[in-house]
Amino acid sequence: MAPALASVEAEASADLIRAAGVKVTRGRVRVLDALHAARQPLSHAEVEARLGDASDPAVDRVTLYRILDSLVACGLALKAVDTRGVFRFSAAGAQRQHANHVHFRCTDCGGVFCLKAEPPPPPRLPRGFRLNEVAFDLRGTCAGCSSRVGV
Amino acid sequence: MAPALASVEAEASADLIRAAGVKVTRGRVRVLDALHAARQPLSHAEVEARLGDASDPAVDRVTLYRILDSLVACGLALKAVDTRGVFRFSAAGAQRQHANHVHFRCTDCGGVFCLKAEPPPPPRLPRGFRLNEVAFDLRGTCAGCSSRVGV
């Protein structure tokens, strides 16, 4: 039963939103659900498409922008920019699985590959600097693109 | 004498453009000059502002986009996207000075700081992967922003 599952997810999202200290609205719950269900960060347009169900109309474009910003502001979502300059949003916590290993970005196809290696310890920072996150990104061509070029 | 210096720079840019196998036009020379003179990657608007001199009018907005793209296409410039989703362009070669050390990006003010430490050796890659570049980026708050928050 899909509705039951959806309802459970909505409850979880609603609780998160309530705990964040902001109003629980249908729009926020549905957007946060969509972000949680997605495996990759979603653009504004992608979120809009996933909410545009037949039963109930999608939220307003501007409201969606504000919902996304509000989720970011209260720490439930993260905002990043992709290679085309478009903002992408992901549910907070989803990135933690990507925080502690190394990424390989293919400059040819744009794909991102997660390597098993752990990032090395960060060097000493100047006085007053506070470290939050370490990103160790390698760039090059992946196996698929390397072989395709050779053909 | 500034004009003499500018002329020398223009000659160098013109030679680079000629060597790249594309037409040498006034617009391309001036844009490449601007990119070389800049210490940071410039946005389209910033390039436009630097070319908008009193003596001769700035190039057309669209033409500037095409000039920047053509410089990227022939390998004389690099295109990247900043945290606001805006494309920034830098002269090719200028990035090499940033390739071999660690960067600290302040998530508060957006500033980038170059640390003295060298990046650690990359881990072993899966078969077929080719490595071109290593980026070891630390994220957090810089000294200035940390102290300002504390006040």
Add this chain to the structure above:
DNA sequence: GCGCAAACGCAACCTTGTTGCATTTAAATG
């Protein structure tokens, strides 16, 4: 249920970036 601040929907607007087309120009050729 009542009241109020927060959230929403709508319209208009701004910035960044792109496309089509007529005109100009770099530079190769004779």
Add this chain to the structure above:
DNA sequence: CATTTAAATGCAACAAGGTTGCGTTTGCGC
């Protein structure tokens, strides 16, 4: 040097992404 041609430019219009202002609705504390 004159001719020629493909590339580059300028202009207008457009498209996508994102923001602002404002009146209306709604979550939620009382």
